[in-house]
Amino acid sequence: MGVLMFPTPVERASASTRWLYRVALPIGLVLWLLPIIGVAMTSVRGPADLANGNYWGIPAQWHVLENYRDVFTHTPMGRYLLNSLLVSVPTVLGAVGLSCLAGYALGILRFRGNLLVFFLFVGGNFVPFQILMVPVRDFSLRLGLYNTMTGLVLFHIAFQTGFCTFFMRNFMRHLPRELIEAARVEGANDWQIFRRIVLPLVRPAIAALSVLIFTFIWNDYFWATVLIQGDRAMPVTAGLYSLNGQWVAQWQLVSAGSIVAALPPVGIFFLMQRHFIAGLTLGATKG
């Protein structure tokens, strides 16, 4: 690569610049992550440290096990985590499934109204949640879906289908058309083409969307507060908020709870980084 990169690679710079960069990188990282590092450190402190204002020194009391155990034994955190999982996973399956079907119609087939339907999904994807809030809540109440995970999942599937269809359609448009035409000549119908040719080819898109939607839904807070009330169906984001109200000034527990709630998406991100970034940056390089 060499000269072809911007900014100029540091390997080509003077020795002093190279060292400066090597030093600046970790320092920059620590500064950038300082708020998160602080929370991680607080989550292992004992109450004495906090009472003495020892937020940044070496912990005088190490309460790693105690704090994390307290989060699970004294609060419904386990329940909240399970609820989040039970909301996120079905949403991923539903939204990705629906968008594979819709993406096939919009990306592969040609018909009148194609672009109009596509714009319906793209435009809907950007609307503010508040314009949906009152009718969706009212609708859920009437169907007995209010305060149930099913109700939350159904809404999430519907809304995420907008983004997922946008993504799938663009991905499918770039599939080699010859494969599809060849299958058609051999007499395959659309369902067979969809199942046997298109679906295997869009596996990377399915992976990218799954990782991304899982994270979005796991981190959703607004709909969890609008459609859920009470611990039974509450996901971890809303749960953490309600616990924060009960744990006044017990920062070691708030911190441990925050870390626990953040771990699943962080873990998924590190395991499936390439897919996650591919999903997020769709369109950042072309168009």
Next chain:
Amino acid sequence: MSAPATPAPRARNRRLVPTALVPWLFLAPAILMFLVYVTVPIVRSMDISFYDWDGMSPRHYVGLANYLELKSDPDFLVSLKNNVIWLLGFLLAVPAGLFLALFLNQKVFGIRLMKSLFFFPFVISQVVVGLIFTWFYDPSNGLLFHFLKYFGVPQVAVLADEKLVTYGIVLAGLYPQVAYCMILYLTGLNSVNPELIEAARLEGAKGWTMLWRVVLPELRPATFIALVVTIIGSLRSFDMISIMTGGGPYGSSRVLAYYMYEKALSEYGYRMGYGTAIATVLFLIMLVYISFVLARIYRQEKQSL
């Protein structure tokens, strides 16, 4: 893609559904869900905004009364003003993200891990980021307090100060947003045409000139997406406000999205009509940006046909 030219008589005879219906069968489940949960609610919200309704008892038609009330509602005006602060403040995420991306666009040992770690704030929930920053601002022991004390500045309670509170929350909101813009630019930088850079280098371009004249124009797609997600993100701000201040002190950190929620669904009264009127205003503001995005996609589609 119905292909009347392709000779496939056997397949034609076995067709269960007419060709014209095929795309709509594939679309049906997605369209149905989207209509029920997105399209119809938008129309219903606009309809409800002309009524006085508590969500339970029969509603009363009030015409434009809700909208007229907005005009002289000081809380609405504060929320609107805060939305502008959010919008302008949030836009800083775009240059900040570009700066971080340029800083990290190197090929030294461990840089991939570095990039992932810098991206970290975007992956965690806004609720967690909100809690982290509440603690960061904690006036008696937060990181900010210690930092200011070191420089001899007296303590400030950012989240309890009507003048500072919105800026404090915007800063917290910027934290994940900068990470998002950074990753968009890193991807963009990856696909900058190397020949262009080489040609510009040969002509003696470097540093700022190179960035401004050669690299930034190449990064236009990334900049466009960064702007779209940042503007829409700023107008959607809700989570952080709910977590960090609950709109306070005295409603001074509310934005439209939060004020709407408060009016429609909280102890301040179930005023669904007034709430949906606020939501409609927010939606119309957003529609300006949505139209920009759709117009751009439309132009691309026309070109690629």
